[in-house]
Amino acid sequence: MSIRPEDVRHVAHLARLAVDESRLPALATQLASILEHMEVLQRVDTNGVAPVEGVGAGSTPLRPDSGPPIPLGHPIESFAPEVRDGLLIVPRLATHGEEEAERSP
Amino acid sequence: MTTAPRPDVSPLTPEESAARHEQWEMVVGLEVHVQLLTRTKAFCSCSTEFGAPPNTNVCPVCLALPGALPVLNDQAVELAVRAALALDCKVHETSVFARKNYFYPDLPKGYQISQFDQPLATGGRLVIGSSEDGADVAVRITRVHLEEDAGKSLHDRYAGATAVDLNRAGVPLIEIVSEPDLRSAAESAAYLRLLKQLLEYARVSDVSMEQGSLRVDANLSVRRRGESKLGTKTEVKNMNSFAAVERALVSEYDRQISVLESGGVVQQQTMLWDGARGRVRPSRVKEGSDDYRYFPDPDLLPLVIESKRVDRIKREMPELPAARRDRLAQEYSLARSDVDVLTATPELAEYFESVARAAGDAKAAANWVMGDVLAAVNARGQPLETFPVRPDDLGTLIGMVRDGVVSRTAAKRVFTEMMETGRPPAQVAADAGLLQVGADDQLTQWMDEVLGENPREAERFIAGERKLQGVLVGLVMKKSGGRADPKRVNQLLASRAQQGK
Amino acid sequence: MSSSPLTEIPVRDIARGVRDGSLSARTVVERAFDHACEIGSGAGGLNIILAGNERAADMADEVAETAQRTEFAGRLAGVPVALKDNIATLDMPTTCGSRILEGYVSPFEATAVTRLREHGAIPVAKTNMDEFAMGSSTENSAYGPARNPVDTSRVPGGSSGGSAAAVAAGLVPVALGSETGGSVRQPASFCGVVGVKPTYGRVSRFGLVAFGSSLDQIGVFGRRVDDAARVLQVIAGRDVRDSTTADVPVDTYYSAANAERLDGVVVGRPAEYFPESLDPGIRSLCDRALDALRERGAEVRDVSLPHTDLAIPVYYIVAPAEASSNLARFDGIRYGLRVPSERGLAGLYEETRSRGFGPEVTRRILLGTYVLSAGYYDAYYRKAQAARTLIADDFRSVFQAGVHVLFTPTAPSTAFPIGAVTDPYEMYLSDIFTATANLAGVPAMSLPVGRSGGLPVGGQFIAPHFGEAKMFEAAYVLERALGEDAHR
Ligand SMILES: [Mg+2]
Numbered sequence A: 001m002s003i004r005p006e007d008v009r010h011v012a013h014l015a016r017l018a019v020d021e022s023r024l025p026a027l028a029t030q031l032a033s034i035l036e037h038m039e040v041l042q043r044v045d046t047n048g049v050a051p052v053e054g055v056g057a058g059s060t061p062l063r064p065d066s067g068p069p070i071p072l073g074h075p076i077e078s079f080a081p082e083v084r085d086g087l088l089i090v091p092r093l094a095t096h097g098e099e100e101a102e103r104s105p
Numbered sequence B: 001m002t003t004a005p006r007p008d009v010s011p012l013t014p015e016e017s018a019a020r021h022e023q024w025e026m027v028v029g030l031e032v033h034v035q036l037l038t039r040t041k042a043f044c045s046c047s048t049e050f051g052a053p054p055n056t057n058v059c060p061v062c063l064a065l066p067g068a069l070p071v072l073n074d075q076a077v078e079l080a081v082r083a084a085l086a087l088d089c090k091v092h093e094t095s096v097f098a099r100k101n102y103f104y105p106d107l108p109k110g111y112q113i114s115q116f117d118q119p120l121a122t123g124g125r126l127v128i129g130s131s132e133d134g135a136d137v138a139v140r141i142t143r144v145h146l147e148e149d150a151g152k153s154l155h156d157r158y159a160g161a162t163a164v165d166l167n168r169a170g171v172p173l174i175e176i177v178s179e180p181d182l183r184s185a186a187e188s189a190a191y192l193r194l195l196k197q198l199l200e201y202a203r204v205s206d207v208s209m210e211q212g213s214l215r216v217d218a219n220l221s222v223r224r225r226g227e228s229k230l231g232t233k234t235e236v237k238n239m240n241s242f243a244a245v246e247r248a249l250v251s252e253y254d255r256q257i258s259v260l261e262s263g264g265v266v267q268q269q270t271m272l273w274d275g276a277r278g279r280v281r282p283s284r285v286k287e288g289s290d291d292y293r294y295f296p297d298p299d300l301l302p303l304v305i306e307s308k309r310v311d312r313i314k315r316e317m318p319e320l321p322a323a324r325r326d327r328l329a330q331e332y333s334l335a336r337s338d339v340d341v342l343t344a345t346p347e348l349a350e351y352f353e354s355v356a357r358a359a360g361d362a363k364a365a366a367n368w369v370m371g372d373v374l375a376a377v378n379a380r381g382q383p384l385e386t387f388p389v390r391p392d393d394l395g396t397l398i399g400m401v402r403d404g405v406v407s408r409t410a411a412k413r414v415f416t417e418m419m420e421t422g423r424p425p426a427q428v429a430a431d432a433g434l435l436q437v438g439a440d441d442q443l444t445q446w447m448d449e450v451l452g453e454n455p456r457e458a459e460r461f462i463a464g465e466r467k468l469q470g471v472l473v474g475l476v477m478k479k480s481g482g483r484a485d486p487k488r489v490n491q492l493l494a495s496r497a498q499q500g501k
Numbered sequence C: 001m002s003s004s005p006l007t008e009i010p011v012r013d014i015a016r017g018v019r020d021g022s023l024s025a026r027t028v029v030e031r032a033f034d035h036a037c038e039i040g041s042g043a044g045g046l047n048i049i050l051a052g053n054e055r056a057a058d059m060a061d062e063v064a065e066t067a068q069r070t071e072f073a074g075r076l077a078g079v080p081v082a083l084k085d086n087i088a089t090l091d092m093p094t095t096c097g098s099r100i101l102e103g104y105v106s107p108f109e110a111t112a113v114t115r116l117r118e119h120g121a122i123p124v125a126k127t128n129m130d131e132f133a134m135g136s137s138t139e140n141s142a143y144g145p146a147r148n149p150v151d152t153s154r155v156p157g158g159s160s161g162g163s164a165a166a167v168a169a170g171l172v173p174v175a176l177g178s179e180t181g182g183s184v185r186q187p188a189s190f191c192g193v194v195g196v197k198p199t200y201g202r203v204s205r206f207g208l209v210a211f212g213s214s215l216d217q218i219g220v221f222g223r224r225v226d227d228a229a230r231v232l233q234v235i236a237g238r239d240v241r242d243s244t245t246a247d248v249p250v251d252t253y254y255s256a257a258n259a260e261r262l263d264g265v266v267v268g269r270p271a272e273y274f275p276e277s278l279d280p281g282i283r284s285l286c287d288r289a290l291d292a293l294r295e296r297g298a299e300v301r302d303v304s305l306p307h308t309d310l311a312i313p314v315y316y317i318v319a320p321a322e323a324s325s326n327l328a329r330f331d332g333i334r335y336g337l338r339v340p341s342e343r344g345l346a347g348l349y350e351e352t353r354s355r356g357f358g359p360e361v362t363r364r365i366l367l368g369t370y371v372l373s374a375g376y377y378d379a380y381y382r383k384a385q386a387a388r389t390l391i392a393d394d395f396r397s398v399f400q401a402g403v404h405v406l407f408t409p410t411a412p413s414t415a416f417p418i419g420a421v422t423d424p425y426e427m428y429l430s431d432i433f434t435a436t437a438n439l440a441g442v443p444a445m446s447l448p449v450g451r452s453g454g455l456p457v458g459g460q461f462i463a464p465h466f467g468e469a470k471m472f473e474a475a476y477v478l479e480r481a482l483g484e485d486a487h488r
């Protein structure tokens, strides 16, 4: 499986990383050479082998439906880049009306 | 005269539209997200209370601060299992939480904790009616899974900015996915109403579309009637009421038919309901750009629910709508149509049963509840739980009518007074002088006055024009302020006519 | 000025001295800070410390006062501890060695730190690290590479290089690091100190900034086995804030502190960890250690862990995949760096993350996103998780066959010169002997077994899940057997 510059562009977009067009080929080559070392896995017979899913045994522990929450030692304003009236502020989405709807919860 | 903008762009006449519907079948599956009624969030101990000041119900976990980790809320599991069982699903002993990865300002972790290939429950059904031969018509439920809600983005609060409130981030949800078993907008709306009712009865959610505790997305395709292969589906989103769902489905159905009839093909895409324009429009986001990269969440072990627990939840299941309808019809000998009204919500059914018990008269209780009570509750626009006339008092009032203590007419006035003051009916009736008068002295005096004030009618009545009796009774009742016992007035008038001869 | 800083006193003795009043906690802490200044541990020098705790001396006084006033049983009373900078602290920033968290002070504290403080330990400093723990040399820090105190032209290993170096340089007797794939044991080996990676689920990850959640575990550095054992003792155990901590009783790790012999103990020597190509200096030191174990009564048995060669490919699929998701929260919205952009929110995301993350982090996010993306998930991620089961099964069968602990070299090389390794995959191979324990979730530790070419070499014990006590027992005996040879 070789990785092409357009794959890197797609993946960079998914990861919200700006990658300069000029760097795509080099990054593709680098990732491809790393992934080459992973090819050894394709030769391993994993038929009937259950993948590791959650480390440890038993069920995920459950907590009672009660407070209090873990406290914040200092308020949101002390670490958030921009807060107004208690709200976190980001630039308005260009397509806000629809992106709101796009995102299925 | 200016033309108002057409709410619907469909240029079809009703006849054309009907012809279309005869040819093309609508195929709908619904995805419903429902907030669970827990005190705290799904993976942290923050309050789920609605309407708190922005970003006050938050903690390191739901703010996705570096190093914070999720711990699952036991009650969210309880309610999700209860909902799944109410929908006749098989609850799986092991289910797995997965991360659904995407960027959005109100999704703090950059992923939603959801369930993917190993959901909590699968394979259920919801009965939405019955066929002519009496068999159940059911919609198959594909799956019910547990996940967390995102926060809220406010786009219109500040110019050029989106404001994010994370109070809702992490509130537990279930997602209920149906098979594409629905065949019309009306059927889809019926499914939603019954689903909402079921979840109310199971006490798993507020199921309020207004408060956002119930949200609906639809998958819709069309095919020629008789065809068994499914057409290409689109996803319809952004519908904020059941009415909007119906309108959006019709709009998308018409759009797809137009595409197909003009020789085009339906593109798999997301359509957004635009309530203001009354039509769907394609979303501008490219299809395929949403690659959610699901993988099992390594911060949580698989959720193992022992069959003992499932059995216990099943045993403790509150009475569900179908059972309640059957029981009410039987126990109180009520008509099916009345039962349907009385069981619309669990609160109403509860209210009715309390009134019926207190009154000892189910028929009268049903009439009162379906009539005056519902009218008043709807007029007030407040939930039934805060309605000032408590069921016991209404039961007492019904008993007073039956025993002739107050007249039917006076009872309505007593009821109105009770609604305003919340006082018990006997007191209200006594204070307002509404206790029924059955004493012949008083009744004869009122009758004599009425006959004296209406000499022409009195003469004709005595002369044998018996149909005037109703008018005269009415006048006596009026004079008495509703207190006169109409039965006795009738008797007195009849014997006066007898004597007059 | 003392040639032997107070911090060279064993942890047990510091705590005892502070508790009985014979030692001033404040003096211990101040001495640690003085020593840090003397040797130049900050930027421009060794660059192993990113921040000091201004409240440390006051905290020391509070501990001393509590010890005076009450029957304070703090097992780590007055012990100065350095913390890797991906462990959340209230009094110092937590940057993860990244620009994206420059200046970020966490509003909550890691459970491990809380437990240390409850036992009287004093967090004195945050240590340099590879950005988000991605690296094996501490060269990938946004705040510049850290240097190895043994040879300042060389790397201290990584990613917990700052913590390993802080202990090696005598700044602190103990430090916390974290492991995803060898990030405590490999720098311990490079710096000539003890480094312990507990069983996955033994120590709470709450407050440890996530890299590869199914692999991450807080680890401990100490000058001696006993120092590390006593710190792990305090931080181990179930935490209701971390769903992946195990509800398994915590054994006493220092009960074998005075053990001399290992009669009846079977030490496995896995062939795959002693390949033909193994550096001869490292091989001979490990052989010497195995001889010492035999002399002390242990039975050394040749064993095989046939899937060892899959560890690096599996690790470099699983860890980046999880990292790509774990690092999505660094988006410039709620905390940390925000780089505004003319392209609105889309630009803000991309500019913030591109400027905030260094090249190795960017590379791993891309790799991780790729292996999870549609069409590749089964071939990479699912396949890797299945192969991971095979690696875990290797350990299970060896331990089921009666082996108590395994002994191997910790790393295939000694500390290399700063800038010497430029190929990413060559760097990844530093973890070839350590990543297996992370993938299988078993405990492992490195301790000094001697020097090769003047540079420290570590030997590694690997034990079954929750077998820390046995692992420490073997380590205590080996440490005693080697004596000063361990540092020669
Ligand atoms: Mg969903």
Ligand SMILES: [Zn+2]
Residues within 6 Å of the ligand: A069, B041, B044, B045, B046, B057, B058, B059, B060, B061, B062, B063, B170
């Ligand atoms: Zn919270």
